[in-house]
Amino acid sequence: MNRITSFSLVAVLLLVFGSVYAQSTISIGPRLGANFSTFVGDDSNAETNTAIVAGLTSTYSINEKSGLGLDLLYSREGAESNFGDTNVKLDYLRLPITFQYFFRSWEDDFRPKLYLGVVPGVLLQAEVADLEVKESYNSFDVAATAGAGFNYRSSRNEPAVWLNTDFRYWRGLTNVLDDVDAELFNQSWQLSLGLAFGLN
Numbered sequence: 749m750n751r752i753t754s755f756s757l758v759a760v761l762l763l764v765f766g767s768v769y770a771q772s773t774i775s776i777g778p779r780l781g782a783n784f785s786t787f788v789g790d791d792s793n794a795e796t797n798t799a800i801v802a803g804l805t806s807t808y809s810i811n812e813k814s815g816l817g818l819d820l821l822y823s824r825e826g827a828e829s830n831f832g833d834t835n836v837k838l839d840y841l842r843l844p845i846t847f848q849y850f851f852r853s854w855e856d857d858f859r860p861k862l863y864l865g866v867v868p869g870v871l872l873q874a875e876v877a878d879l880e881v882k883e884s885y886n887s888f889d890v891a892a893t894a895g896a897g898f899n900y901r902s903s904r905n906e907p908a909v910w911l912n913t914d915f916r917y918w919r920g921l922t923n924v925l926d927d928v929d930a931e932l933f934n935q936s937w938q939l940s941l942g943l944a945f946g947l948n
Contacts, residue, residue, distance in 0.1 A: 779805040781940025785825040789932040794827035817846040840869035893918035912942035
């Protein structure tokens with residue numbers, strides 16, 4: 749009976765997995781947008797800095813209503829100082845990982861969405877007033893993110909082509925400063941457009 753039960757359980761899991769996979773689609777493509785970033789934390793007098801974000805975006809649709817998002821982005825962040833024209837530029841390689849909830853059905857061309865997730869990042873470069881200061885900043889950053897947007901199917905031919913519009917917010921969970929008592933955290937509002945091509 750134990751062997752029969754085990755085989756039955758495996759068979760059920762395979763059927764469930766096959767059902768989910770049959771309904772799943774993967775899409776991938778370029779993403780380009782703007783970051784409106786600043787610092788929050790101890791005695792922060794920072795103003796918003798506007799810069800570019802660009803890279804690849806992908807979505808794995810688990811079923812009709814939910815999916816997992818994974819992006820690989822170059823993200824320029826930082827802030828403008830209230831005192832003079834000092835500009836802090838932090839360049840990150842970001843890997844946003846999100847759980848996405850879609851409204852409407854597979855057949856609809858216009859599909860709004862909401863999502864939550866985490867955004868780990870590796871610091872590539874840090875400049876203050878055009879001077880390299882990477883050693884003063886943490887090399888790794890993690891942020892929490894939430895956002896909304898929509899996917900619009902621009903082509904029903906195979907593979908499907910989706911125009912993705914996203915407005916997201918992320919707030920750093922780790923101190924951007926290295927080996928100091930003060931705490932500053934990244935904060936960004938991001939508006940971006942992506943073009944995603946279905947793979948299956």
